[in-house]
Amino acid sequence: MCLAIPMRVVEIKGGTDSLLDPQIAIVDADGIRKEVRLDLVDRMPETGDYLIIHAGFAIHCLDAEEARTNLELMREMAEGLDQLPDKDKP
Amino acid sequence: MCLAIPMRVVEIKGGTDSLLDPQIAIVDADGIRKEVRLDLVDRMPETGDYLIIHAGFAIHCLDAEEARTNLELMREMAEGLDQLPDKDKP
Amino acid sequence: MNTQIVLDHGSGGLASQELIGSLFLRYLTNPHLHQLEDAAVLDGQAGRLAFSTDSYVVDPIFFPGGNIGELAVNGTINDLAMRGAKPLCLSLGLIIEEGLAMDTLEEIVRSIARACDYAGVPVVTGDTKVVPRGKADKIFINTSGIGVIRDGVEVSATQAVKDDVIILSGTLADHGITILTSREGLQVDGNLQSDTRPLHFLVQNILDQAAHAVHTMRDPTRGGLGTTLSEIAKTTGLCMEIEEKAIPVQGEVRAACELMGLDPLYLANEGKCVVFAAPEKAELILETMRATPEGRESAIIGRVTDVHPGRVVLTTISGGARLVEPLTGEPLPRIC
Amino acid sequence: MNTQIVLDHGSGGLASQELIGSLFLRYLTNPHLHQLEDAAVLDGQAGRLAFSTDSYVVDPIFFPGGNIGELAVNGTINDLAMRGAKPLCLSLGLIIEEGLAMDTLEEIVRSIARACDYAGVPVVTGDTKVVPRGKADKIFINTSGIGVIRDGVEVSATQAVKDDVIILSGTLADHGITILTSREGLQVDGNLQSDTRPLHFLVQNILDQAAHAVHTMRDPTRGGLGTTLSEIAKTTGLCMEIEEKAIPVQGEVRAACELMGLDPLYLANEGKCVVFAAPEKAELILETMRATPEGRESAIIGRVTDVHPGRVVLTTISGGARLVEPLTGEPLPRIC
Amino acid sequence: MKYIDEYRSQELVRSLTERLHAKISRPVRIMEVCGTHTIAIFRHGLRRMLPEQIELISGPGCPVCVTPSGVIDAFIDLAGRKDILITTFGDMIRVPGTTGSLAQARAAGADVHIVYSPMDALELARHNPHKLVVFLAVGFETTTPTIGATVLEAARRNMDNFCIFPAAKVIPPPLRALMEDPKLQVDGLLCPGHVSVILGSRAYGFLVEEFGLACAVAGFEPTDILLAITSLVNQVQSGHPTVDNCYGRAVAPEGNRKAREIVDQVFKPVDSDWRGLGPIPASGLGLREEYGAFDITRRLEIPIVNSGEPPGCRCGEILKGICQPPDCPLFGRACSPASPIGPCMVSTEGTCAAWHRYGTLD
Amino acid sequence: MKYIDEYRSQELVRSLTERLHAKISRPVRIMEVCGTHTIAIFRHGLRRMLPEQIELISGPGCPVCVTPSGVIDAFIDLAGRKDILITTFGDMIRVPGTTGSLAQARAAGADVHIVYSPMDALELARHNPHKLVVFLAVGFETTTPTIGATVLEAARRNMDNFCIFPAAKVIPPPLRALMEDPKLQVDGLLCPGHVSVILGSRAYGFLVEEFGLACAVAGFEPTDILLAITSLVNQVQSGHPTVDNCYGRAVAPEGNRKAREIVDQVFKPVDSDWRGLGPIPASGLGLREEYGAFDITRRLEIPIVNSGEPPGCRCGEILKGICQPPDCPLFGRACSPASPIGPCMVSTEGTCAAWHRYGTLD
Numbered sequence A, B: 001m002c003l004a005i006p007m008r009v010v011e012i013k014g015g016t017d018s019l020l021d022p023q024i025a026i027v028d029a030d031g032i033r034k035e036v037r038l039d040l041v042d043r044m045p046e047t048g049d050y051l052i053i054h055a056g057f058a059i060h061c062l063d064a065e066e067a068r069t070n071l072e073l074m075r076e077m078a079e080g081l082d083q084l085p086d087k088d089k090p
Numbered sequence C, D: 001m002n003t004q005i006v007l008d009h010g011s012g013g014l015a016s017q018e019l020i021g022s023l024f025l026r027y028l029t030n031p032h033l034h035q036l037e038d039a040a041v042l043d044g045q046a047g048r049l050a051f052s053t054d055s056y057v058v059d060p061i062f063f064p065g066g067n068i069g070e071l072a073v074n075g076t077i078n079d080l081a082m083r084g085a086k087p088l089c090l091s092l093g094l095i096i097e098e099g100l101a102m103d104t105l106e107e108i109v110r111s112i113a114r115a116c117d118y119a120g121v122p123v124v125t126g127d128t129k130v131v132p133r134g135k136a137d138k139i140f141i142n143t144s145g146i147g148v149i150r151d152g153v154e155v156s157a158t159q160a161v162k163d164d165v166i167i168l169s170g171t172l173a174d175h176g177i178t179i180l181t182s183r184e185g186l187q188v189d190g191n192l193q194s195d196t197r198p199l200h201f202l203v204q205n206i207l208d209q210a211a212h213a214v215h216t217m218r219d220p221t222r223g224g225l226g227t228t229l230s231e232i233a234k235t236t237g238l239c240m241e242i243e244e245k246a247i248p249v250q251g252e253v254r255a256a257c258e259l260m261g262l263d264p265l266y267l268a269n270e271g272k273c274v275v276f277a278a279p280e281k282a283e284l285i286l287e288t289m290r291a292t293p294e295g296r297e298s299a300i301i302g303r304v305t306d307v308h309p310g311r312v313v314l315t316t317i318s319g320g321a322r323l324v325e326p327l328t329g330e331p332l333p334r335i336c
Numbered sequence E, F: 001m002k003y004i005d006e007y008r009s010q011e012l013v014r015s016l017t018e019r020l021h022a023k024i025s026r027p028v029r030i031m032e033v034c035g036t037h038t039i040a041i042f043r044h045g046l047r048r049m050l051p052e053q054i055e056l057i058s059g060p061g062c063p064v065c066v067t068p069s070g071v072i073d074a075f076i077d078l079a080g081r082k083d084i085l086i087t088t089f090g091d092m093i094r095v096p097g098t099t100g101s102l103a104q105a106r107a108a109g110a111d112v113h114i115v116y117s118p119m120d121a122l123e124l125a126r127h128n129p130h131k132l133v134v135f136l137a138v139g140f141e142t143t144t145p146t147i148g149a150t151v152l153e154a155a156r157r158n159m160d161n162f163c164i165f166p167a168a169k170v171i172p173p174p175l176r177a178l179m180e181d182p183k184l185q186v187d188g189l190l191c192p193g194h195v196s197v198i199l200g201s202r203a204y205g206f207l208v209e210e211f212g213l214a215c216a217v218a219g220f221e222p223t224d225i226l227l228a229i230t231s232l233v234n235q236v237q238s239g240h241p242t243v244d245n246c247y248g249r250a251v252a253p254e255g256n257r258k259a260r261e262i263v264d265q266v267f268k269p270v271d272s273d274w275r276g277l278g279p280i281p282a283s284g285l286g287l288r289e290e291y292g293a294f295d296i297t298r299r300l301e302i303p304i305v306n307s308g309e310p311p312g313c314r315c316g317e318i319l320k321g322i323c324q325p326p327d328c329p330l331f332g333r334a335c336s337p338a339s340p341i342g343p344c345m346v347s348t349e350g351t352c353a354a355w356h357r358y359g360t361l362d
């Protein structure tokens, strides 16, 4: 029950009234846009940040820098997982 | 607003309770049968009588004898409407 | 298996395939349908083709004398037959409301199969859609059909000419009155029955006898005989003179019509046709029709004249005369 | 005139005739339909015939990229084309919910007319029914169609053989995702558009180039490409090996699928076909397809083998491999 | 059908018309005041059989036609409200008010059911407890007893979701109003057969006494009508007007007392507006106080706006017998059953509709 | 798609799998405890790429699968009641209880709507004031905050026709229960990525400390999963189990505090029954007293009957990781996605469904 995808924030809307006009983000992924609720995020996102979206809510916010870093980390790890002891030389 | 046709009584039903089981007649015309309410008739019909049916109610009851008499009267009148002064001999 | 239709049965996935396998192919057996292709392929046909379509939305779906399934088969066969065509095959498009009992659907499909077998006209291609509850009324059926028209047959509303004899193949209004009185609130008891039946055997018998003498054929479905004749009168600019006392109407049907203020001329028929024939062959055609079970009660009901161009004139049972105009809207029970 | 459809428009009487005259004949002009006969009569046709039917119940009836009217025209044209037939004519059966705005109906009819004109395939016979409010969902459309198959063309699911090249005519899942995201409660914005379009020009171009080399054609509508290929695998007992990265899917479509947990392989397409071609002609066919506007994004997505008999095997974008089974039921948005 | 077919017999009809042709010696203007008579005359093609000297004119005899468009607008307004289920005789469903008909309201989403009997409306109320079921109580003497009996039944069952919209009318007051109109020159009246079943033939005595009008109560079969016409011709030519009951098999001189009692128990006379005739005192039926709970116009605020007649429509004059449908410039052109302008065209019983549907052959 | 495609890169995947093949030196049993992981592994065809020594087994990670059939029966019972409108995630709609599914109930007339967000259920309540709208609150840590926020919103708006059916569960207690089961021999745990977004990676510390279990928090793309598997293999082979957060772009060590606060504000731990695992203390979430008005089980009497498992179905063992789908004699025969017997076959995320849908190529 955990389908969630990252989408980029293109706009923050509302916030004048928590009941009638709650703060919401418009997020984008490859041209698909959706309004999502921000009730659950620890940190208010800014335009350009990424949000992890689940069931119409943002459940996590990461800035573009964090997102990129993680990807590079992944690449590095794929290249040099050298902390793993090689099985031939235990 | 006066479409009504004569139908023959084939059965009288109910009557044990004016609310839950009111008296109704099952009437027939050429094999078509229908239940009709008897609330409005002056005289309770018997099987074989004719009822004039309008909007699900019997509004008049005539016995077979009356019905036949009327028809014969009609025939006689068609034959000899002699009470009419002839236009040639006023 | 499910005891009722669910949306998944219309998904195009396994549930659809299961329904097709367990129901449609079981009853509607023929090599074309079994291929389950996008389209059926029919071997080269000689002659002109007739092509017709009708959707069936009858309520109730089961009624005295038939159900929506056989109605859909016979209805399209009849429209083909009315052009003088020999019906070749049918398509079958079902739109089903989610929640329809599987047994009900099976009964309808079985009855489609029976009607096809009887008529000798197979369903060669089909389609099933399921819509959410409340978005349709149990089941709607579309059938389309292809027929082949033999050489020398030229039947259409424009072909009727002066002096043609108008023959009706049987009693009027059976289907229409049966449906109306089957509806909630209008129940009457009685031996009312839809006349749903295929007419192509009757038509082929007629054409065998006198193909050139048949000018126009029509099955007076929705709108009834009154509307059908009005249309032909308008198309040809001729006058249709008909006799009320010559038009067969069953006693029960007439009584129910009187009760509800309806005119049998405007009620639907699903197994009757009206044939316009050259006078010299009229008796032969009438005899041929009467010799076919579905035309046993055929009667000459009138003639084509030029007295009142473009109009239908009815001589009433009492000896009067009046115009017959096309139906305006749905026939409704009335008390006025 | 009425601004909305009422039951009388389906009565078969004057209101029906007025609707036919003021709307259908106005837009769908052709001599066959103008006759308003029980069936259209088509002049003698040489060759084998293809016959197909489909009902369209799409909700919403207007969606980005099209509406139910053109969908109904293109859909049946495509089913005929998939058998290698040149579509000849269509029937049109409308079931309308009382209360539909006349303007809406007019827009749909206009769009049917436009689609027919573009495709060069006329509606030659039709039928209109009206059902009470709440007994249908705005409008359902059935189209049936007849096509002619030229000599030498033999296209069906059974014809696919080992080593055939599998060509897809363009991007996947456009229609399915557009409809799902147009529904109440699932709105997403974005440039999603149905791909509804006729494929018979594409098919005729292919057949002009290499009629004998085309073994199987299918339009992966409901059930999507996954189900279509599974069916062919099952029919032939062969293995369909396809490459995820070769299958064109638009960015927006893929994003919307990820968001809702849907697989583009199982979503409907309404303007795409998959072609099984002999390898020696595959490049020629691919080029021909790419040179036709509706096939511009055609791609070879796989090959027929005998590795996993009766199965479809997908090499994933990450280099893995998995089976592709047919769809079970309606694709639903999920959060798991 | 027994006691229908016999009265349609061609021989009987021929012998009656022959007599009539033989006897008539002067022009006779006859008004039929019941729409069902109008229809029967057309349906059986009787007009052509009558001597030329007989002129048949139609009076205000279709309850649908005489209901003002403001009332029909009120029906439609009501139909459009939430949780209201409208029940009506089929006759009313296509009648246009100023903006549309009940059929159009239904197409637009209103809950409108056609019933055959007012009792069916009560059944619908029982099966739709969350809806307020309203029966549109339109009708003349024939029909009002059935509505009265239904209200009594609703009261016995203590139903709180059933109401009627009282719009029924009675026939004698407009007959008096018509006869008082100097423009209308009528020699004889074909008295409405089924209205008379309830009222009794004696009810027309005042027309003979006060206006010297020849009266004949007629049934609805061809011979019934011909017999009554013959009687009227006879009365007129002999100079001895009376009320001749030519529908003895259904009509008693004193009518149906029980039915009248039920009507009196439930309804009381109220002033009422007639299309074409205008307001007529004591010509309508309102619910008595005791049954006010079943009166939708007391339960809800329903404004009835006097909305006038459609421009150009001559229904008013037609209903008064002052002109005939072909005298209306819209007849058969802008106004036809498929797109009716006035109520006389839309009601199946309407005079214009009858003329249009059955036409004239000459 | 940005930050999705990159993690599916074939080069990255190849390089990760090559490393893994190079490094692995002993059999490693890894449990994935999230259905979304199960699906991702199948969907991307990862199984075949992994070294033979790695055995992947699926745990109780699909909330639909672990919901007892008695609860599903209660959903269906509720759906059949008058004036109830059920809202649910699409995942739940085909799951069979003992007598049928919500899809079948809907076909039979129940008002069942699929929503994408619990907030959509609130909207439905606003538009259907005459209905009591019930959201079937099934889910794990990822989803419960969205439900909590929706309940808070309903409370702020004073809605009286919105309720939830509390049936959500939490992940750590069953993990403990599983690890305490001696039948289950697992070396490493693929920790559920989006559950961890809320819980934080620290939440798995007890598994390392108490059971010496290797833990790696994994995202859902092929490289995410491979990286985490590699980490687990590394931990196991090195003998140094830890919690390795391999999904750093989404998961913080401390998780999402705000989301947890919302859950704590609205819900309280309750004992809960897990299909296959049986009752586990404090493993479910009930509504706190303050929000009792939004609890349908308090507003209506809804009996939940412990109805047991379908005969022959081995879902229980599968959910415990004790056996794999092909071990069930019904798998692929009597039980298939088209006619599922157990919940593991019907849920899209279910282990049996995944095995059936994506099959195995060997």
Ligand code: SF4
Residues within 6 Å of the ligand: E312, E313, E314, E315, E318, E325, E328, E329, E330, E331, E332, E335, E336, E340, E341, E342, E343, E344, E345, E346, E352
């Ligand atoms: S023809 Fe039409 S407009 Fe003229 S009076 Fe009759 S109803 Fe009115």
Ligand code: SF4
Residues within 6 Å of the ligand: F312, F313, F314, F315, F318, F325, F328, F329, F330, F331, F332, F335, F336, F340, F341, F342, F343, F344, F345, F346, F352
């Ligand atoms: S295959 Fe079916 S019956 Fe067997 S364990 Fe899985 S869900 Fe249960």
Ligand SMILES: [Mg+2]
Residues within 6 Å of the ligand: C038, D078, D079, D082, D218, D219, D220, D221
């Ligand atoms: Mg297809």
Ligand SMILES: [Mg+2]
Residues within 6 Å of the ligand: C052, C053, C054, C079, D038, D039, D126, D127
């Ligand atoms: Mg047809």
Ligand SMILES: [Mg+2]
Residues within 6 Å of the ligand: C054, C075, C076, C079, C221, D038
């Ligand atoms: Mg037809």
Ligand SMILES: [Mg+2]
Residues within 6 Å of the ligand: C126, C127, C128, D053, D054, D055
């Ligand atoms: Mg189809």
Ligand SMILES: [Mg+2]
Residues within 6 Å of the ligand: C134, C136, C137, C138
């Ligand atoms: Mg229904």
Ligand SMILES: [Mg+2]
Residues within 6 Å of the ligand: C078, C079, C082, C218, C219, C220, C221, D038
């Ligand atoms: Mg026909």
Ligand SMILES: [Mg+2]
Residues within 6 Å of the ligand: C038, C039, C126, C127, D052, D053, D054, D079
């Ligand atoms: Mg098709």
Ligand SMILES: [Mg+2]
Residues within 6 Å of the ligand: C038, D054, D075, D076, D079, D221
């Ligand atoms: Mg198709």
Ligand SMILES: [Mg+2]
Residues within 6 Å of the ligand: C053, C054, C055, D126, D127, D128
């Ligand atoms: Mg038709």
Ligand SMILES: [Mg+2]
Residues within 6 Å of the ligand: D134, D136, D137, D138
């Ligand atoms: Mg609707």
